[in-house]
Amino acid sequence: MMxxxxxxxxxxxxxxGRGALALDGVTFQAAxxxxxxxxxxxxxxxTTMIRILATLLRPDAGRARVGGHDVVTExxxxxxxxxxxxxxxxxxxxxxxxxxxxxxxxxxxLSWPAVRQRSGELLELFDLKKAGKKAVxxxxxxxxxxxxxxxxxxxxxxxxxxDEPTTxxxxxxxxxxxxxxxxxxxxxxxxxxxTQYLDEADALAxxxxxxxxxxxxxxxxxxxxxxxxxxxxxxxxxxxxADFARLTAAxxxxxxxxxxxxxxxxxxxxxDGGVADLNAITAAVAQAGVDVERFSLREPDLDDVYxxxxxxxxxxxxxxxxx
Amino acid sequence: xxxxxxxxxxxxxxxxxxxxxxxxxxxxxxxxxxxMVVLMKFVLGGAISTGFADGSYIDFVLPGIFIxxxxxxxxxxTTSVAVDLQDGVTDRFRTLPMAKSAVVTGHVIADLARSLxxxxxxxxxxxxxxxxxxxxLGGWMAAIAVILLVTLALxxxxxxxxxxxxxxxxxxxxxxxxxxxxxxxxxxxxAGTMPGWLRVVTANQPITEAxxxxxxxxxxxPAGTHxxxxxxxxxxxxxxxxxxxTTLFRRAATA
Numbered sequence: 134m135m136x137x138x139x140x141x142x143x144x145x146x147x148x149x150g151r152g153a154l155a156l157d158g159v160t161f162q163a164a165x166x167x168x169x170x171x172x173x174x175x176x177x178x179x180t181t182m183i184r185i186l187a188t189l190l191r192p193d194a195g196r197a198r199v200g201g202h203d204v205v206t207e208x209x210x211x212x213x214x215x216x217x218x219x220x221x222x223x224x225x226x227x228x229x230x231x232x233x234x235x236x237x238x239x240x241x242x243l244s245w246p247a248v249r250q251r252s253g254e255l256l257e258l259f260d261l262k263k264a265g266k267k268a269v270x271x272x273x274x275x276x277x278x279x280x281x282x283x284x285x286x287x288x289x290x291x292x293x294x295x296d297e298p299t300t301x302x303x304x305x306x307x308x309x310x311x312x313x314x315x316x317x318x319x320x321x322x323x324x325x326x327x328t329q330y331l332d333e334a335d336a337l338a339x340x341x342x343x344x345x346x347x348x349x350x351x352x353x354x355x356x357x358x359x360x361x362x363x364x365x366x367x368x369x370x371x372x373x374x375a376d377f378a379r380l381t382a383a384x385x386x387x388x389x390x391x392x393x394x395x396x397x398x399x400x401x402x403x404x405d406g407g408v409a410d411l412n413a414i415t416a417a418v419a420q421a422g423v424d425v426e427r428f429s430l431r432e433p434d435l436d437d438v439y440x441x442x443x444x445x446x447x448x449x450x451x452x453x454x455x456x
Numbered sequence: 457x458x459x460x461x462x463x464x465x466x467x468x469x470x471x472x473x474x475x476x477x478x479x480x481x482x483x484x485x486x487x488x489x490x491x492m493v494v495l496m497k498f499v500l501g502g503a504i505s506t507g508f509a510d511g512s513y514i515d516f517v518l519p520g521i522f523i524x525x526x527x528x529x530x531x532x533x534t535t536s537v538a539v540d541l542q543d544g545v546t547d548r549f550r551t552l553p554m555a556k557s558a559v560v561t562g563h564v565i566a567d568l569a570r571s572l573x574x575x576x577x578x579x580x581x582x583x584x585x586x587x588x589x590x591x592x593l594g595g596w597m598a599a600i601a602v603i604l605l606v607t608l609a610l611x612x613x614x615x616x617x618x619x620x621x622x623x624x625x626x627x628x629x630x631x632x633x634x635x636x637x638x639x640x641x642x643x644x645x646x647a648g649t650m651p652g653w654l655r656v657v658t659a660n661q662p663i664t665e666a667x668x669x670x671x672x673x674x675x676x677x678p679a680g681t682h683x684x685x686x687x688x689x690x691x692x693x694x695x696x697x698x699x700x701x702t703t704l705f706r707r708a709a710t711a
Contacts, residue, residue: 187551212553221544227474239466240554242459268477284548 139165139292139323140186145195147181155181157347158195163325163340168318170338171327178347179327180220183296186325187217200292216290218281220297226270230261230280233269234287241288248287255283258313275306282310286317293317295326299333311336331355343442350442359432364402366431367414371397372424383421387414400431463555467562471536472569484532485570489525489578496521496644497585504645511586518582519599519670520643523663525574526603527638529567530610531631536563537618538627541708557702560619564611571607575600590676599673602686606666609690610634612697619704643667662689 140163147156156178163169171179184190186199188208196203202210217223224233234252243251256262259279269277278301285293295314299307314337318324328334334341335355343351343358351358369384371377377397384390384401391400404410411430418425475481496504496517505513537560540546549559579587591599613634621627640654641647641663647655658664665686672679 189547189550209553212551215551217548217551219544219547221547223544223548225470225545226543227477228470229477232470232473236466236470237548237552239462240549240552242462242553 137165138162139200140169140325141198142182142186143196145182145185145192145197147178147185147190147192154347156185156192159344159347159349160195161342161349161352163323165323166318166321167339168314168324168326168337169340169342170334171325171344172329172331172334172341173327173344174329176346177344179344180296182344183217183219183294183325183327187215187219187294188212189217214291215294216285216288216292217294218278218285218296218298219294220300222277222281224269224277224281224284227268229266230264230269230272230283231256231266233280233284237284238287243288251287251289255286259283275302278302279306279310282313290322292323292325295324297327297329299328299330331359335359345442366400366402367410368429368431369399369414369418369425370427371399372426373397376424379421380418380423380425383417383423384414386417397426460555460558463558464561467558468565469562471562471566474536475566475569481532482570482573485525485529485574486577488528489521489574490581492521492524493518493578493581493585507646507649514582514585514587515589515675516646516671517644518578518587519674520641520667521582522575522578522599522603522670523606523641523643523667524638525578526571526607527610527635529571529574530607530614531634532570533563533567533611533614534618534621534627534631534634535624536566537615538621538624541619542624556706560615560701560705564608564615567611567614568604568607571604572600575603589674591674592676595673595676598679598683599670602666602669602673602683605687605690605694606663609662609693609697612694612701615701616697616704619701619708637661637663641667662686662693665689 142159142161145156145159146154148154159178159182161169171182173179181190185192186197186204188204188211191205196205198204199211200214202214204211225236228236231252234255235248238248238251239245259282261276261280261283264272264276269280272280278298282295282298285295298314299310302310311333314324314326324337326333326337338355341351341353341355341358342349351361353361369380371380374394374397377392377394377399380399381390381392384399387401387403389402392398401414403414495501497514501513501517504517508516540559540563546559549556589596614631617630617633618627621630641658641661643663647659647664650658662685665682668682669679669686672682
């Protein structure tokens with residue numbers, strides 16, 4: 134890695150009781166001053182990884198360093214550097230927003246003037262002033278999540294862990310949170326976030342670590358990951374059954390065509406989905422005289438990445454291929 | 457050291473603010489003593505008081521009701537601690553460079569505030585039905601100190617129960633265990649009226665020593681050995697329960 138390392142994870146293994154391994158030899162690095170995304174489906178081990186790095190869980194084996202300190206033997210040093218916004222909201226519902234900020238600021242050992250200044254800034258930044266002295270349990274879900282993040286930022290942590298920070302947020306709040314994260318990173322904060330959404334990783338992360346069933350199955354930039362796992366595809370919907378047959382034949386020249394007779398949808402991957410490829414397709418469609426109802430370009434999404442990266446013998450499609 | 461004191465102070469403030477945002481928490485400690493006073497004066501009192509000089513049973517029983525109220529105030533610590541363990545907010549405490557024992561201590565200290573409310577309500581209800589103390593200010597101060605000491609000890613036991621319960625519901629049911637010794641004592645009736653085998657337990661257990669101390673202090677008499685036994689025994693309970701509870705919380709916090 135060319136960047137300064139903020140988080141180094143080396144062969145971490147963790148199991149809960151006698152059950153299956155939640156993490157099975159996970160190794161990755163996260164660069165300082167950037168967003169690294171842990172991407173993967175539910176139950177992949179993302180939250181377990183974050184909890185180990187945030188000193189909430191001890192790994193069974195392997196080592197992890199955060200800001201150069203071991204998460205097991207130097208817990209207190211790590212705790213000085215980090216902020217965590219977990220999936221279960223880590224705010225005190227029976228206090229007001231400002232009371233939460235002040236309490237956690239003091240527990241982070243900030244001076245009283247620093248607490249007052251910082252909580253004023255954060256209430257402003259997250260638009261939480263209007264809630265005043267109301268108990269947090271009366272807040273909306275989005276406001277609670279914003280307060281949760283604000284608390285994590287009280288001590289201006291060098292390294293911030295965000296466990297599915299935008300799950301359950303409406304699109305406007307989601308984009309606002311992305312902007313906030315970008316702002317923090319531009320000021321030098323390192324962010325490790327988990328997400329199930331490829332678009333979120335795409336929008337924020339410099340590096341993506343794809344985890345499935347407790348193992349790292351791919352790492353790279355979002356572009357590299359998508360290029361590895363699937364191309365942009367054109368999707369055309371034929372106007373009738375006859376059109377569908379002719380369309381499938383016409384597009385066969387471009388490569389492997391995936392057709393679905395019921396929805397009359399035909400999918401084909403052509404080049405990188407640029408203008409030249411678009412022109413080639415429309416020319417072929419015009420020449421064949423096919424009536425096309427709708428035309429779209431479909432980017433690879435988490436489904437494609439997921440099925441590509443989690444392909445193993447237990448997967449029915451893969452089992453068929455192996456046979 | 458300065459920061460550890462600050463951690464404790466923040467956690468005490470937190471628990472006190474919970475009472476302010478959730479004033480229903482005080483219904484338990486206000487209604488329960490009033491109910492006890494009515495019960496012991498008008499419902500059961502008529503039958504029980506035959507062994508007492510006219511009107512003197514309320515003077516005998518009110519010190520016991522103070523301790524019953526302290527016990528009911530104390531068991532709310534079980535709920536506070538068990539709720540914390542299930543709540544995401546504990547995750548954040550665990551990731552902070554703070555003294556973890558402060559989290560439980562905050563709830564226990566806030567209990568003293570609840571208990572003071574209970575003392576005031578019990579005294580007012582007692583006076584309304586004819587209780588009279590011959591103690592001066594000093595005697596009352598000493599009596600309140602004894603009540604708070606008992607609250608503190610029972611509250612640490614309640615915290616322990618909250619940490620041991622596998623769920624909030626289980627913990628709340630286990631908390632009843634803390635109330636039992638209060639009734640199996642000389643708090644509400646003289647231990648001397650019980651059968652011998654039971655008297656061995658009830659006459660010598662810490663609650664009885666505390667109630668006997670209260671009776672003497674509120675009557676303006678020297679409490680003597682009762683007081684020293686009560687102080688020593690409850691101090692010992694506090695040290696043991698504090699040590700166990702903070703160890704358990706720290707272990708839960710580093711799972």
